[in-house]
Amino acid sequence: MAEPLPDLIEELVSDAQNEDPAAVLTTLASEDDVSIATVLESLPVELRISTWEGLPRDRKIDVLVEMRSDPREILIDATPDTEWALMFADIEAESLLELMDSLPSRLMDLAFKALDEQQQAFFREATQFTDSEIGHWISHEQLALPINAKVRDALRLIRRNVPSHSDTIFLTNRSGQFSAAVKLTKVFGAPEHVPLVELTIENMPVLKVTDDTTVASLQLQRSGFASLPVVDDNNKLMGRLDVTSASELVNENYERQVMASAGMDEDEDLFSPVAKSARNRALWLGINLLTAFLASWFIGMFEGTLQQVVALAVLMPVVASMGGIAGSQTLTLIVRGLALGQVTKANFRALMMKELKVGGLNGVIWAIIIGIVASVWFSSAALGIVICLAILVNIVSAALAGVFLPVLLDKLKIDPALSGSVILTTVTDIVGFVAFLGLGTLFLL
Amino acid sequence: MAEPLPDLIEELVSDAQNEDPAAVLTTLASEDDVSIATVLESLPVELRISTWEGLPRDRKIDVLVEMRSDPREILIDATPDTEWALMFADIEAESLLELMDSLPSRLMDLAFKALDEQQQAFFREATQFTDSEIGHWISHEQLALPINAKVRDALRLIRRNVPSHSDTIFLTNRSGQFSAAVKLTKVFGAPEHVPLVELTIENMPVLKVTDDTTVASLQLQRSGFASLPVVDDNNKLMGRLDVTSASELVNENYERQVMASAGMDEDEDLFSPVAKSARNRALWLGINLLTAFLASWFIGMFEGTLQQVVALAVLMPVVASMGGIAGSQTLTLIVRGLALGQVTKANFRALMMKELKVGGLNGVIWAIIIGIVASVWFSSAALGIVICLAILVNIVSAALAGVFLPVLLDKLKIDPALSGSVILTTVTDIVGFVAFLGLGTLFLL
Structure with a gap:
């Protein structure tokens, strides 16, 4: 192991400021492929490209293979076609399989022609499988x-x-x-x-x-x-x-x-161009905005109540967030269980009963505490009772949603780690607001 | 590979209902240690204990080693001392190191005495290191x-x-x-x-x-x-x-x-006893409640405004949630970068500038969209401008908080993956509510 990566990154950045990157480049080139890839991903775009250009040509393909797609594509775009012809000289099917999603088709053609006949056959064989099948990732060198x-x-x-x-x-x-x-x-x-x-x-x-x-x-x-x-x-x-x-x-x-869990994919680049990065994240913000407007629409049904009992508006975040947290705990546990093959038809009922009991117990305890705080804060026992009931309802439905939702998404072949939490908080927000403002309308007006 | 685990779990559960678990136990015992551990973790407590009791004694320690602490401790508590004496017959230092956090001290003494002199020395040596140092985890069998x-x-x-x-x-x-x-x-x-x-x-x-x-x-x-x-x-x-x-x-x-990310640890048991599970999760709910009350307290400062412009109460969740999502995207990216050693003093400034620009761009776009929707919904251009500004302020501060917070927590040796998101959403909630209701007070009254 040579020097730790953070030091190397700092040297690269500061040497770039001194306009003498040659020495650090030599150090960098003595690292293994993964370390070089990690350092390149840590550099702002311009410095990343100039560092990349200074790397020995025979390392470049191996380093690209180890990088995430987004930062990798910036280097691919910055490399001239004449350089590619030389870089592809010794490429193998395995490397090309790793790069295929990032390379434009003219470079794919160039690289494919550079493979010998056997490697071309390996490449064709592997691409018969999707990247979620292990056949895509096997190697052929074996005893x-x-x-x-x-x-x-x-x-x-x-x-x-x-x-x-x-x-x-x-x-x-x-x-x-x-x-x-x-x-x-x-x-x-x-x-x-x-x-x-x-x-x-x-x-x-x-x-x-x-x-x-x-x-x-x-x-x-x-x-x-x-x-x-x-x-x-x-x-x-x-x-x-x-x-x-x-x-x-x-x-x-x-x-x-x-x-x-934050609506991003694992290829997200620390230093992707601003427009691209903003676009990548906009979809998730948009989905979330729709769910937030949906919640607002439900709140809007109780405008009259809110006007008369403004304390309800003040306490709304408490009801929503307690449900959201309780639900996300159950959800996270079940998503892990699904990933490990531990949540099945056979134990689903038992799991649901257990989560309902945990939700019920925590629901009762926190409902009482919050009820007392609210009734003291706003000097209103009725308000205390309303929030107490709303919290209980919301935590218990959060537990139910936390168990059902990931199992349902999994059945529908939707990744529960990606979409589970946004749907769950939509449910807990709406249940929370409707329970709280509905009960408020019944008992406080 | 024998049959897939979910099938085995289902057979165990249904055989238990037929009161003839012997056949499935034989199948289970033919699996490797990790698979047996996975199956045991998937079973409700009573069935887990009876299945455990039916396993061959010479596999039991190896299976325990592969289990997570919480489900493992249920089996440890259910095993009589006479059985332990026999199970510990061939135990090695490495297994005991894995189990030491779960075993009560009388069993630790019993197990330690069962080690030969060399194994005792290995055990003592390893415990000189914390479990975050690799010295704790090394093996001594080597060429x-x-x-x-x-x-x-x-x-x-x-x-x-x-x-x-x-x-x-x-x-x-x-x-x-x-x-x-x-x-x-x-x-x-x-x-x-x-x-x-x-x-x-x-x-x-x-x-x-x-x-x-x-x-x-x-x-x-x-x-x-x-x-x-x-x-x-x-x-x-x-x-x-x-x-x-x-x-x-x-x-x-x-x-x-x-x-x-959900305030739980990796040892959480799918089927831990209700009281224990509720207690495990209560702390996170409690912390979250404090932050929710803090947000409510800030909202409470604007009670007068809310009473006059109830639309503000209706739209509050939109402002808070857009900031929360934008911030958690930045936070997740930075937390990963820290874990990989990619975020350093050298590139921190460049990273912050990039996230600020991404936040600014997404902030402007979504602020305008939300401003238009809100002004149409409530037929008020002024309300549209207020929410537009509040969203912009909140998304930009979310980007700043998303960069600074994890780096700060990391410096303070606090795990940003655990506490980052709860602190971040507290910040975005409060900034969002204060900006929205404050601007509302200035321009809408």
């Missing part, structure tokens, strides 16, 4: 031998070349179907004439090309192997998934979840 | 040889036993300091008399015991190695971090971030 091979054959294979993340040799039958795997370390201890089938691993996990990307990657992370074989529907060995790819895919999935 | 060893020595070592996730042999000098590492696959190709120092890896990354857990784990994930050596301040080889531990630590960190 594989026929099922009747002996330790001697394995040793010869290993001495030639061992691709990274190889801790096993895959054995296939004549039709290329996966049969079994042998640990490399077993091979070294064994006499040369022993058939490999005598050394195979019991219960070797096997992935299918159509397996969900995140599920398959988590399975590999847990398995303790450095890579797992990936087969097609006919059990034919198609390639393998390795731990570095798996952890990238898992981490990306988590990042997507975190960013989705 | 290590003196710096002057030859290929012959390496082959002898490997034939004896290769711990999982070993793709390198560590070389140490006489004082036990880490000197270099050699790839296992290099050893196999080389003649027996070659000194290992001739085969060493250039630029092998080395972790320090005091490195941050997540940073070190991410570094290993990227390195492409199956494990990395971990040294102390004097460069003494203390152990190693392997990819399975690293991915568990990284995934746990992401989960903590997701759960923190």
Whole structure:
């Protein structure tokens, strides 16, 4: 590990101010691809482009592969076509798969022609799968031998070349179907004439090309192997998934979840151009505006009441926010449970009952506290009772919505991490305002 | 891979209803530890305990290790002391480190005594580090040889036993300091008399015991190695971090971030007892209530205005929520940047300027749209201008707060993922209400 990234970023920024970036560029070029990508993403656009131009050409594709799409596309747009022809000289199918969503079609054509025949075949094969299927992400460099091979054959294979993340040799039958795997370390201890089938691993996990990307990657992370074989529907060995790819895919999935909670995607650039960034976020603001106007419309139905009891207007945020928080707690728990496969038809009822009880208990406690505070603040016992009931109603409906909503969205194939919270707060806002102002109309006028 | 987990959970629940759980238990016991842990976490408490009791005793500690604290503690409380004595028979320091926060002290004593002398030493060593230092999580099973060893020595070592996730042999000098590492696959190709120092890896990354857990784990994930050596301040080889531990630590960190956004921790149990669950969530509701009352108090300063212009009360949620959403987008982006080490002193100013411009642009656009809608809805151009200005002020201050707040919290060593959003929405609520009602007081009365 060279110097920590924040230091490097600071040096780049300050050297740029001194107009002598050469020294820092040399330091940067000694870092690994991921670190260079991270540093580039941290730089304002102009400095990012000038730093990019100063990188050694043979690193550029590998660095681009490690970047998020938005900051990456800024560099792609800034690179002239003559440079691309040279950069693509050694490109492989795996890198092109990572870049395909960012490259304009003329560059895709250029890059595809630069692949050799086998790499072109790998590329075509991978693009038969969506990026949520593990078949899209497999690598083809692997140790594989026929099922009747002996330790001697394995040793010869290993001495030639061992691709990274190889801790096993895959054995296939004549039709290329996966049969079994042998640990490399077993091979070294064994006499040369022993058939490999005598050394195979019991219960070797096997992935299918159509397996969900995140599920398959988590399975590999847990398995303790450095890579797992990936087969097609006919059990034919198609390639393998390795731990570095798996952890990238898992981490990306988590990042997507975190960013989705604010209506952004994981490719959002720290320094994207202002217009683009504003556009990216405008949709979420717009959706939210519609839900806010909807809530306002419900409040508007009680204009007369508000005019007479202005305390209701003062306390509205309390009712809405308690429901929103209680609901989002339930929602977050259920969304995680769905992602882990822990929330199912079988335990749904039990879960709902438990969340209702938790909501009821917290509802009663906070309703009473808030009721007392409100009645003292506005010297009105009736107002205290009204807000008390409204809070109780809102927290309990929030719990119900928090359980039902994500399960429903999941059934409809809508990501509950993205749209769950905006729908939930719409529900809790409206239920809260209507309960509070409705009860106020009944009991306070 | 046996059957998918949701099926297994459903079978367990329905078999329990038929009062014949034996068959499903056999299926469950054939799964790996993580899957069993996941299934147990998905079961309502009583069924969870009865399923747990039916598991083979020699799997129980390994399954407990894979569970989250809250659901795990329910099983710990339900297990009699006589059973523990038998379960602890083969426990190792690493498992005990995972369980130490969940076990009551009498069970900790019992387990510690069951460790052999070396394991006790490992345990003591690890507990010198907090769980945010990688020294807490290292394993001690490793391939290590003196710096002057030859290929012959390496082959002898490997034939004896290769711990999982070993793709390198560590070389140490006489004082036990880490000197270099050699790839296992290099050893196999080389003649027996070659000194290992001739085969060493250039630029092998080395972790320090005091490195941050997540940073070190991410570094290993990227390195492409199956494990990395971990040294102390004097460069003494203390152990190693392997990819399975690293991915568990990284995934746990992401989960903590997701759960923190709703004020929960990652150990929250789907089926924790109602009282416990209500208590866990009450603190967050309470904090939120204080901020809601604070917002109400600010609204209360404008009671007179609200009474005269009730439309202000109707539109309050629109102003507050647009600021909240815009601010949380900036906040989420900056929190991720901080976590990745991408937000630093050097680029802070540039980031702030960019977010201000994005906020300004979205602020102007949405302020005009909302101003038009409001003036048409309430047939009042003045009201339209008031809400237009209030939205603009609120979205721009939200952008500022979204940049400053997480950086400030990070400096104060407070997790911005946990407390950022609650403070941010307090700011945007108050700024929104005061701007809207204040401008309303000035221009509409």
